[in-house]
Amino acid sequence: xxxxxxxxxxxxxxxxxxxxxxxxxxxxxxxxxxxxxxxxxxxxxxxxxxxxxxxxxxxxxxxxxxxxxxxxxxxxxxxxxxxxxxxxxxxxxxxxxxxxxxxxxxxxxxxxxxxxxxxxxxxxxxxxxxxxxxxxxxxxxxxxxxxxxxxxxxxxxxxxxxxxxxxxxxxxxxxxxxxxxxxxxxxxxxxxxxxxxxxxxxxxxxxxxxxxxxxxxxxxxxxxxxxxxxxxxxxxxxxxxxxxxxxxxxxxxxxxxxxxxxxxxxxxxxxxxxxxxxxxxxxxxxxxxxxxxxxxxxxxxxxxxxxxxxxxxxxxxxxxxxxxxxxxxxxxxxxxxxxxxxxxxxxxxxxxxxxxxxxxxxxxxxxxxxxxxxxxxxxxxxxxxxxxxxxxxxxxxxxxxxxxxxxxxxxxxxxxxxxxxxxxxxxxxxxxxxxxxxxxxxxxxxxxxxxxxxxxxxxxxxxxxxxxxxxxxxxxxxxxxxxxxxxxxxxxxxxxxxxxxxxxxxxxxxxxxxxxxxxxxxxxxxxxxxxxxxxxxxxxxxxxxxxxxxxxxxxxxxxxxxxxxxxxxxxxxxxxxxxxxxxxxxxxxxxxxxxxxxxxxxxxxxxxxxxxxxxxxxxxxxxxxxxxxxxxxxxxxxxxxxxxxxxxxxxxxxxxxxxxxxxxxxxxxxxxxxxxxxxxxxxxxxxxxxxxxxxxxxxxxxxxxxxxxxxxxxxxxxxxxxxxxxxxxxxxxxxxxxxxxxxxxxxxxxxxxxxxxxxxxxxxxxxxxxxx
Amino acid sequence: xxxxxxxxxxxxxxxxxxxxxxxxxxxxxxxxxxxxxxxxxxxxxxxxxxxxxxxxxxxxxxxxxxxxxxxxxxxxxxxxx
Numbered sequence: 001x002x003x004x005x006x007x008x009x010x011x012x013x014x015x016x017x018x019x020x021x022x023x024x025x026x027x028x029x030x031x032x033x034x035x036x037x038x039x040x041x042x043x044x045x046x047x048x049x050x051x052x053x054x055x056x057x058x059x060x061x062x063x064x065x066x067x068x069x070x071x072x073x074x075x076x077x078x079x080x081x082x083x084x085x086x087x088x089x090x091x092x093x094x095x096x097x098x099x100x101x102x103x104x105x106x107x108x109x110x111x112x113x114x115x116x117x118x119x120x121x122x123x124x125x126x127x128x129x130x131x132x133x134x135x136x137x138x139x140x141x142x143x144x145x146x147x148x149x150x151x152x153x154x155x156x157x158x159x160x161x162x163x164x165x166x167x168x169x170x171x172x173x174x175x176x177x178x179x180x181x182x183x184x185x186x187x188x189x190x191x192x193x194x195x196x197x198x199x200x201x202x203x204x205x206x207x208x209x210x211x212x213x214x215x216x217x218x219x220x221x222x223x224x225x226x227x228x229x230x231x232x233x234x235x236x237x238x239x240x241x242x243x244x245x246x247x248x249x250x251x252x253x254x255x256x257x258x259x260x261x262x263x264x265x266x267x268x269x270x271x272x273x274x275x276x277x278x279x280x281x282x283x284x285x286x287x288x289x290x291x292x293x294x295x296x297x298x299x300x301x302x303x304x305x306x307x308x309x310x311x312x313x314x315x316x317x318x319x320x321x322x323x324x325x326x327x328x329x330x331x332x333x334x335x336x337x338x339x340x341x342x343x344x345x346x347x348x349x350x351x352x353x354x355x356x357x358x359x360x361x362x363x364x365x366x367x368x369x370x371x372x373x374x375x376x377x378x379x380x381x382x383x384x385x386x387x388x389x390x391x392x393x394x395x396x397x398x399x400x401x402x403x404x405x406x407x408x409x410x411x412x413x414x415x416x417x418x419x420x421x422x423x424x425x426x427x428x429x430x431x432x433x434x435x436x437x438x439x440x441x442x443x444x445x446x447x448x449x450x451x452x453x454x455x456x457x458x459x460x461x462x463x464x465x466x467x468x469x470x471x472x473x474x475x476x477x478x479x480x481x482x483x484x485x486x487x488x489x490x491x492x493x494x495x496x497x498x499x500x501x502x503x504x505x506x507x508x509x510x511x512x513x514x515x516x517x518x519x520x521x522x523x524x525x526x527x528x529x530x531x532x533x534x535x536x537x538x539x540x541x542x543x544x545x546x547x548x549x550x551x552x553x554x555x556x557x558x559x560x561x562x563x564x565x566x567x568x569x570x571x572x573x574x575x576x577x578x579x580x581x582x583x584x585x586x587x588x589x590x591x592x593x594x595x596x597x598x599x600x601x602x603x604x605x606x607x608x609x610x611x612x613x614x615x616x617x618x619x620x621x622x623x624x625x626x627x628x629x630x631x632x633x634x635x636x637x638x639x640x641x642x643x644x645x646x647x648x649x650x651x652x653x654x655x656x657x658x659x660x661x662x663x664x665x666x667x668x669x670x671x672x673x674x675x676x677x678x679x680x681x682x683x684x685x686x687x688x689x690x691x692x693x694x695x696x697x698x699x700x701x702x703x704x705x706x707x708x709x710x711x712x713x714x715x716x717x718x719x720x721x722x723x724x725x726x727x728x729x730x731x732x733x734x735x736x737x738x739x740x741x742x743x744x745x746x747x748x749x750x751x752x753x754x755x756x757x758x759x760x761x762x763x764x765x766x767x768x769x770x771x772x
Numbered sequence: 773x774x775x776x777x778x779x780x781x782x783x784x785x786x787x788x789x790x791x792x793x794x795x796x797x798x799x800x801x802x803x804x805x806x807x808x809x810x811x812x813x814x815x816x817x818x819x820x821x822x823x824x825x826x827x828x829x830x831x832x833x834x835x836x837x838x839x840x841x842x843x844x845x846x847x848x849x850x851x852x853x
Binding site for chain 1: 773775776777778779790801803805806807809812813814816840841842843844845
């Protein structure tokens with residue numbers, strides 16, 4: 001390659017990364033003098049792939065040279081990002097080439113990990129799995145996967161565990177990030193995933209961010225909002241947040257609320273909408289059903305915790321009665337947001353001339369009432385009839401690249417099959433027929449959600465656990481219990497990953513995984529978009545895709561006939577088999593050849609067309625007018641749920657006076673196992689930190705960089721303080737990012753979860769803060 | 773052969789002065805935003821040490837308010853093995 005051309009290319013990439021960052025961080029910043037990558041060298045091969053990192057699903061073009069991925073640019077043909085990428089995306093290929101990449105299998109022998117041939121390791125995994133099932137029953141083995149699994153990985157996992165082994169012991173880390181969104185959709189609409197799509201960003205007049213630091217978590221989507229704001233100054237951006245972030249500097253109104261009171265705020269907005277006569281009566285009468293469920297539902301803190309909601313019909317009058325406790329004035333006292341601001345926000349939602357998009361992610365979902373919070377945001381939109389039309393959109397953003405495509409659509413959770421719930425005989429019959437297995441082999445009863453799965457590992461009810469493409473020894477709340485569980489003498493832990501992590505540290509077998517573009521795959525993003533990529537480079541050493549590792553073990557266990565595909569053709573064959581589960585027009589998927597051609601296709605894909613707004617007869621061929629048709633529910637109505645405010649399980653007190661909130665930063669993906677191998681990303685944020693309020697820091701005698709000790713009832717951690725840097729919490733709160741494996745904040749967090757979704761709350765527990 | 777990009781914000785809203793300062797440094801190119809609230813700076817240096825020296829020089833410029841590293845490509849590091 002011509003060195004001059006190469007340097008020109010790299011300068012273009014460096015420039016485009018900085019332009020992208022600038023447009024994200026500086027609202028409305030524009031660079032008219034910049035032309036994206038002019039004069040690119042011609043000897044690079046550019047191939048499409050979705051970004052490996054967050055759930056936005058940016059389309060990338062990967063520059064290939066001499067068998068390596070050497071460059072990245074945003075795909076201008078992708079409707080998601082229109083040629084942009086964030087700083088992680090621009091550096092994504094560098095995550096393939098870290099010096100300590102796992103290239104070989106390792107097996108623990110006499111307490112020490114020894115390098116072994118891949119074949120020997122796979123033989124051992126199959127043998128131990130069978131021995132464990134023989135000795136302790138089929139529910140003594142489990143597979144814990146990921147929203148970073150490709151769709152084929154998840155499909156093979158489901159078929160192996162449920163169709164071949166006959167256990168529902170299958171979960172994925174999306175339980176920790178998206179489960180409340182799923183149960184929110186299911187309880188309100190009867191079907192999972194958004195009715196709208198990213199096109200809503202181009203149509204809305206008002207954006208309400210519910211606990212969502214978009215400038216760091218979804219920077220490319222936030223840049224779309226800011227680009228519109230630059231051209232349309234009347235456009236309104238309002239955030240509801242518990243701390244000030246980079247996003248706060250770009251919004252029109254930032255409303256800081258006390259943790260957990262978002263439940264009351266949503267109800268206050270509805271109270272005000274009704275009080276001011278802003279209800280869309282015709283829409284409510286035709287399209288809304290009122291529902292109520294159990295209250296005082298608990299927090300899942302005990303091993304034997306069980307919860308089953310009891311949905312019942314309710315009336316508008318009952319709803320109004322509930323809302324009497326949520327006047328703006330009462331909620332102002334509880335939440336810290338003034339009654340005036342609550343009324344203004346309700347007026348924006350209720351203004352018939354304004355289209356409103358609500359956006360949320362972990363703040364709403366990682367919540368002991370996460371399902372309720374999802375319901376409550378939908379309630380606001382349903383009352384004013386602003387839903388499923390361009391720009392009127394309650395929109396749950398995802399955190400992982402295929403939490404939707406793999407975990408939710410394939411159904412890699414204990415209670416799901418690719419075509420429905422395990423409790424539904426019709427879904428089991430469908431799976432049995434497509435998989436060609438006996439119906440009775442597929443169990444009808446769910447077993448363990450993610451937290452319960454690790455508790456079962458601790459108790460010994462699970463003895464064999466295979467973990468793929470995720471890092472639970474960093475991410476599990478109340479971490480020390482589950483790490484100790486994994487280390488117990490008679491537990492056998494298999495870990496498939498691309499780099500050493502705290503989870504490989506507890507493994508008995510480590511299997512090197514092929515990553516992202518080292519294998520063919522498909523992801524599904526937040527807006528129902530399925531994206532395919534070809535294998536672009538070879539994996540290192542004996543690294544193998546997660547799907548193929550599972551197939552190799554399945555064949556060793558005698559299930560060759562269930563997994564008959566050749567390695568060269570298996571992705572195409574899996575897609576053909578998997579999409580038989582979604583032949584219904586409500587969820588029809590694009591064919592393989594179509595996906596290979598395009599930067600992504602949104603389902604339902606019917607008659608050669610993707611569906612942008614579900615339930616809307618103008619856009620969705622399944623929906624029957626007039627008006628919206630919420631066909632996921634038998635009565636074709638959306639459910640408006642009566643959900644009260646309930647307090648969190650642990651609140652600050654005299655001994656532990658601070659709220660602890662955990663989360664992410666722009667530069668690091670998930671647990672940092674990939675992005676910390678990219679020097680520039682690592683240098684940008686080399687370690688975790690404790691973000692303190694400036695007044696609290698002064699009282700503690702702490703300045704930025706000083707070491708502080710955080711202690712909860714579960715553990716303690718020392719880390720550097722950060723004051724008025726990236727963000728700032730209100731007095732009495734502390735924020736810590738979780739990406740740093742050397743500073744494990746989840747030693748302190750609480751494993752309380754939403755009883756409906758079983759998603760843990762990583763945003764609220766009580767700690768004390770001391771100068772270390 | 774490091775190629776590094778930064779975001780630079782000018783002190784006193786004087787983007788023109790900061791642009792002139794940076795353009796006067798060898799190996800630096802500048803792309804100011806249309807409203808001048810931020811500058812994209814791209815540097816080319818011979819090695820990691822020179823990259824660090826240039827970064828320190830940038831940080832010491834009188835019209836600079838803040839300098840944030842965005843990306844760093846090392847030509848050799850990306851060469852196929």
